[in-house]
Amino acid sequence: MNHSEVKRKVEQWGRWELTLEGPSEGNPFQEVTFGARFQFKNRVVEADGFYDGEGKYRIRFMPDRTGAWSYVTRSNCPQLHGLSGEFNCVGPSKGNHGPxxxxxxxxxxxxxxxxxxxxxxxxxxxxxxxxxxxxxxxxxxxxxxxxxxxxxxxxxxxxxxxxxxxxxxxxxxxxxxxxxxxxxxxxxxxxxxxxxxxxxxxxxxxxxxxxxxxxxxxxxxxxxxxxxxxxxxxxxxxxxxxxxxxxxxxxxxxxxxxxxxxxxxxxxxxxxxxxxxxxxxxxxxxxxxxxxxxxxxxxxxxxxxxxxxxxxxxxxxxxxxxxxxxxxxxxxxxxxxxxxxxxxxxxxxxxxxxxxxxxxxxxxxxxxxxxxxxxxxxxxxxxxxxxxxxxxxxxxxxEGPADWIQAKQDGTYGLYYFGRRQPVYYTLELSEDQRYKLEFIDTWNMTIEHMEGTCSGKARIRLPGKPYFALRVTIA
Amino acid sequence: MNHSEVKRKVEQWGRWELTLEGPSEGNPFQEVTFGARFQFKNRVVEADGFYDGEGKYRIRFMPDRTGAWSYVTRSNCPQLHGLSGEFNCVGPSKGNHGPxxxxxxxxxxxxxxxxxxxxxxxxxxxxxxxxxxxxxxxxxxxxxxxxxxxxxxxxxxxxxxxxxxxxxxxxxxxxxxxxxxxxxxxxxxxxxxxxxxxxxxxxxxxxxxxxxxxxxxxxxxxxxxxxxxxxxxxxxxxxxxxxxxxxxxxxxxxxxxxxxxxxxxxxxxxxxxxxxxxxxxxxxxxxxxxxxxxxxxxxxxxxxxxxxxxxxxxxxxxxxxxxxxxxxxxxxxxxxxxxxxxxxxxxxxxxxxxxxxxxxxxxxxxxxxxxxxxxxxxxxxxxxxxxxxxxxxxxxxxEGPADWIQAKQDGTYGLYYFGRRQPVYYTLELSEDQRYKLEFIDTWNMTIEHMEGTCSGKARIRLPGKPYFALRVTIA
The missing domain is CATH 3.20.20.80 (Glycosidases)
Known part of the structure; x- marks a missing residue:
């Protein structure tokens, strides 16, 4: 094999790369096809490689499963065709959560x-x-x-x-x-x-x-x-x-x-x-x-x-x-x-x-x-x-739920933003079966004020009566 | 004539009123028709009168021409029908500009x-x-x-x-x-x-x-x-x-x-x-x-x-x-x-x-x-x-023209309001044949700042770069 560079180990969602030497004459960008077939157990993924100039051909791959992957290259250039190998995909490092x-x-x-x-x-x-x-x-x-x-x-x-x-x-x-x-x-x-x-x-x-x-x-x-x-x-x-x-x-x-x-x-x-x-x-x-x-x-x-x-x-x-x-x-x-x-x-x-x-x-x-x-x-x-x-x-x-709109419908969380409106009262229709705590958010001054006590069911809330405020409702 | 009250003089776009006595039995609102035909030279205007309770029938009229007006009433009640008279319409008093x-x-x-x-x-x-x-x-x-x-x-x-x-x-x-x-x-x-x-x-x-x-x-x-x-x-x-x-x-x-x-x-x-x-x-x-x-x-x-x-x-x-x-x-x-x-x-x-x-x-x-x-x-x-x-x-x-949008098109006046935008430069496309003066209006603080000098033609104007500003352009 004429692998000039190859990674033997890669983390999940990391970038495996293989570099091969190949032709540089003519226009390799157009004339040379190059790719590889990657396999993990029964899972097969096809990926294209690319010409990186100066006779270098590379193929990159982002594996999504940990364990042993194999690959075999394909090309219209015999030099780049049919090369195979394996690499090991390990768990992701800190901060790598995948795509x-x-x-x-x-x-x-x-x-x-x-x-x-x-x-x-x-x-x-x-x-x-x-x-x-x-x-x-x-x-x-x-x-x-x-x-x-x-x-x-x-x-x-x-x-x-x-x-x-x-x-x-x-x-x-x-x-x-x-x-x-x-x-x-x-x-x-x-x-x-x-x-x-x-x-x-x-x-x-x-x-x-x-x-x-x-x-x-x-x-x-x-x-x-x-x-x-x-x-x-x-x-x-x-x-x-x-x-x-x-x-x-x-x-x-x-x-x-x-x-x-x-x-x-x-x-x-x-x-x-x-x-x-x-x-x-x-x-x-x-x-x-x-x-x-x-x-x-x-x-x-x-x-x-x-x-x-x-x-x-x-x-x-x-x-x-x-x-x-x-x-x-x-x-x-x-x-x-x-x-x-x-x-x-x-x-x-x-x-x-x-x-x-x-x-x-x-x-x-x-x-x-x-x-x-x-x-x-x-x-x-x-x-x-x-x-x-x-x-x-x-x-x-x-700090809130991933689907805050659904959570609002479910009665587990509520975000109410009043924008350029400045009501002094707002009537919440909350579950009777829960106690909720309330916070007033000044979105411009970046302050969060906690309301004393809790509320439940239909509750008429006194607001600051200033624009650019939000109200957060969470289960107490 | 049984006119109980009638104005002999009225100002243009003022309210002339005639009151007549008529039937109060039954439901005069529904049963009695009442109105008058008003005439100024060849101009004729028909107006309805109304029942004002307690046997009083009134008709009001707003003349739009100065000079002598005549009227003749019409009604399905003989008592209110065919009464005629004249009144004089004089020029409007101060503050009366008509409808x-x-x-x-x-x-x-x-x-x-x-x-x-x-x-x-x-x-x-x-x-x-x-x-x-x-x-x-x-x-x-x-x-x-x-x-x-x-x-x-x-x-x-x-x-x-x-x-x-x-x-x-x-x-x-x-x-x-x-x-x-x-x-x-x-x-x-x-x-x-x-x-x-x-x-x-x-x-x-x-x-x-x-x-x-x-x-x-x-x-x-x-x-x-x-x-x-x-x-x-x-x-x-x-x-x-x-x-x-x-x-x-x-x-x-x-x-x-x-x-x-x-x-x-x-x-x-x-x-x-x-x-x-x-x-x-x-x-x-x-x-x-x-x-x-x-x-x-x-x-x-x-x-x-x-x-x-x-x-x-x-x-x-x-x-x-x-x-x-x-x-x-x-x-x-x-x-x-x-x-x-x-x-x-x-x-x-x-x-x-x-x-x-x-x-x-x-x-x-x-x-x-x-x-x-x-x-x-x-x-x-x-x-x-x-x-x-x-x-x-x-x-x-x-202070501006009655049709400020037309005036802007004509190049005689310009009102530019920037709202929640805060550009520091604005390019005016003014007439080459005029000199214009500019004023910056802080719409919230209610101040008007005059720019020194004048401008003409295509002019790049430096603005305060704050929201809620307007620019006024007038002929110098």
Missing amino acids: VRVNLRFGFVYEDGKRYLPFGTTCYHWTHDMDEQLEELTLQTLQTSPFNKIRMCLLPTRDMCPPAIAFAGTCPEDVDRTRFNPSFFRHLERRLDDLQRLGIEADLVLFHPYDKGHWGFDGMSWEEDTFYLKYVISRLAAYRNVWWSLSNEYDFNKNKTVDDWDRLIQYVRRNDPYEHLRSIHNGTKMYKSSMLYDFNKPWITHQSIQHWDPELTTDWRAACPKPVVIDEISYEGNSSRRWGNISGQELTHRFWEAMSRGGSVGHGESFNGMATRAWISTGGVLYGEAVERIAFLRRFME | VRVNLRFGFVYEDGKRYLPFGTTCYHWTHDMDEQLEELTLQTLQTSPFNKIRMCLLPTRDMCPPAIAFAGTCPEDVDRTRFNPSFFRHLERRLDDLQRLGIEADLVLFHPYDKGHWGFDGMSWEEDTFYLKYVISRLAAYRNVWWSLSNEYDFNKNKTVDDWDRLIQYVRRNDPYEHLRSIHNGTKMYKSSMLYDFNKPWITHQSIQHWDPELTTDWRAACPKPVVIDEISYEGNSSRRWGNISGQELTHRFWEAMSRGGSVGHGESFNGMATRAWISTGGVLYGEAVERIAFLRRFME
């Missing part, structure tokens, strides 16, 4: 059963400039932030001139869509590992409409699109913290129809051996909720929504039995752009409003005139007032 | 040409308890308030037990729908005159769904409904400050269809000699804007809307070329009811948001636990934080 899955119709859970409640943020192109110092700063910021998911793009925008892109070439004139740039991916992969160490899911945005023909990546053929997707999946699917977001603001891309997106999402599903979470994100033209992508389609795992109105969470839950993630709800900031200038109070309010209705919200920040550029584009430092409130909300929500 | 009309597609104007910009409030039943002290207190509050319109109901709700109602009788058991209670109306009319003195339009709500069969006024027959409307119009149409709101939350009344309302509104139109403003107000079930009453119907003069979202003003203007008045947008207060507990900041925000889009908003307050009961029900005292901000907004708007 995130959908659970409870409206919730998420890591594969090991630990609850996952998304508190996402957005840094679309934080890895593209390959600015080590800035990326380290972003990671530091993330480490102390409440965020456990980040939305990030693979492809550059019209305005960018990055040192490397996913495809070969560095500018629209010399871009070669028949080849990829392995160094772009190696850099990205290092950052995916950094995110994984921080417990952050990478919601990878595979396409976006901000190219407008400049690079041409928004108007590629089916063959080019799937060539790109296949390569991305072969490199990145073995990262357990990866999610697939087929496109950002897909409806702004005039080169593709909903049918095209459907086909591409199904292609990703077929090619991803691990069934990572999959969705697609609408643009502002789809603000009317009835025009959102039909998330009931079976290849969609969760609802990835752009809308400014968190109250519609209730409608979206009713329309589709999949988790609601409002990935863009307007960003805190002082930008001149409509999407990037709501106040921290307003963003905090939208988080509470959506969560109290059973959804999740994505954060973003777009402050101009600061030491670092807009967080949503390049990461860096966070300046807003919402972040610490989101951290408070996350701690608050994690 | 409010629709102007400029989206605006209002008094008949004398003075601009009218609605700043309404709501006191549904402030006259029903006939509590002199409380009513005087309400009038005092109104006098120092910014409000120039008040929504008020003619019929009692299920929960009320007032000393008098529009119909004969005082409780559901003895109510007589074939007779009216003149003393109820005389009391009401005194208050309409009080409002007129304060420059306040009375937006009279003729029906409402809060009866629920208790009094039965929400489920009367066509004959009963029109008998009531005819009497109301004959008494009140000559008050120049009256508007007709056919129903509050009409869609909550299960006894009537949209067709029924259409017929009733058309009945009011036919019977009102003066074409007072006419609309109908939806309930919460019509919150989806597409389900609002079709205000394009020709008998509707303006859009009387209940909706919590002021941003929809733009849509409503696009859907129908009639003024937008959001008479209920949620009330400031601390009520447990959803409609009555938004913060003063939120109500202020909704006023600015709707007005900057070319609509008007109605105010209301519902504070519990104060010295007086909820303002929206009984009037009294205002406790909220929005009122003084609405006064500031009214002064601000009255």
Whole structure:
């Protein structure tokens, strides 16, 4: 065997990798097929390998069972074909809970059963400039932030001139869509590992409409699109913290129809051996909720929504039995752009409003005139007032049940958020068979005040009569 | 002639009145027809009179032209028939600008040409308890308030037990729908005159769904409904400050269809000699804007809307070329009811948001636990934080052009409201041929800051970067 590198041991949901030497002449990205068949007892998983340049062929695999796995490679290149071996999958290390899955119709859970409640943020192109110092700063910021998911793009925008892109070439004139740039991916992969160490899911945005023909990546053929997707999946699917977001603001891309997106999402599903979470994100033209992508389609795992109105969470839950993630709800900031200038109070309010209705919200920040550029584009430092409130909300929500809407129906927990309303009385309809304790939450000042005593049955509660308050009801 | 009382002189848009003695036996409300034909040169106006109890028959008339008017009565009672006379109409006194009309597609104007910009409030039943002290207190509050319109109901709700109602009788058991209670109306009319003195339009709500069969006024027959409307119009149409709101939350009344309302509104139109403003107000079930009453119907003069979202003003203007008045947008207060507990900041925000889009908003307050009961029900005292901000907004708007949306298009005036957004820069696209001055308005703290210098053409403006700010652009 000409295995140049191979892992003999891997942890569950870790990344096993095998490197082989093979041909470098011609265009190996297009000409060489390469993959492997992995087997655990009777369980068989097929995965694609990829060409990593300089005659190196790699295959990655994320095993989901502990014990002995075997593999055998396949290739149209005899040198890479029919190589077999074994490796041992051991239990996951601390902090490794596996990939995130959908659970409870409206919730998420890591594969090991630990609850996952998304508190996402957005840094679309934080890895593209390959600015080590800035990326380290972003990671530091993330480490102390409440965020456990980040939305990030693979492809550059019209305005960018990055040192490397996913495809070969560095500018629209010399871009070669028949080849990829392995160094772009190696850099990205290092950052995916950094995110994984921080417990952050990478919601990878595979396409976006901000190219407008400049690079041409928004108007590629089916063959080019799937060539790109296949390569991305072969490199990145073995990262357990990866999610697939087929496109950002897909409806702004005039080169593709909903049918095209459907086909591409199904292609990703077929090619991803691990069934990572999959969705697609609408643009502002789809603000009317009835025009959102039909998330009931079976290849969609969760609802990835752009809308400014968190109250519609209730409608979206009713329309589709999949988790609601409002990935863009307007960003805190002082930008001149409509999407990037709501106040921290307003963003905090939208988080509470959506969560109290059973959804999740994505954060973003777009402050101009600061030491670092807009967080949503390049990461860096966070300046807003919402972040610490989101951290408070996350701690608050994690103290509660995984399905707080169901728990409210069952009478075991209640979250009542009053938003811009300021009633002095609220009538709770609680079970007669339980005693409940109450807490008043000032969502802006981040205080929790315990009410003396307990209550039961129909109870008229005196509230502080100020806006941005919530009431938590738990069994005493 | 047996004229017992007659005015020989009346001012334009004032109220001329003639009182005659007639039969009091039987049921004069039903049995005696009475009216008059008024003539000014070739102009002829027919108006109904009414029975005011104790053998008194009155007819009221609001002349719209100065000079000599003649009249001749008609009745099925010979005693009241064929009486004629003349009176002189002189110019209006100070503060009398005539009834409010629709102007400029989206605006209002008094008949004398003075601009009218609605700043309404709501006191549904402030006259029903006939509590002199409380009513005087309400009038005092109104006098120092910014409000120039008040929504008020003619019929009692299920929960009320007032000393008098529009119909004969005082409780559901003895109510007589074939007779009216003149003393109820005389009391009401005194208050309409009080409002007129304060420059306040009375937006009279003729029906409402809060009866629920208790009094039965929400489920009367066509004959009963029109008998009531005819009497109301004959008494009140000559008050120049009256508007007709056919129903509050009409869609909550299960006894009537949209067709029924259409017929009733058309009945009011036919019977009102003066074409007072006419609309109908939806309930919460019509919150989806597409389900609002079709205000394009020709008998509707303006859009009387209940909706919590002021941003929809733009849509409503696009859907129908009639003024937008959001008479209920949620009330400031601390009520447990959803409609009555938004913060003063939120109500202020909704006023600015709707007005900057070319609509008007109605105010209301519902504070519990104060010295007086909820303002929206009984009037009294205002406790909220929005009122003084609405006064500031009214002064601000009255400094601007009558059609500020058109003026913005014409490049002669610009109102930009940023709401919960806080951009630090905003790019104005102004005319190159004008110099403009700019002012920054802090809508909550009620300050106006003038920017030094002037600008022209495309101008990038630095803003304070705080929420609830507006920018005013005027020709320098």
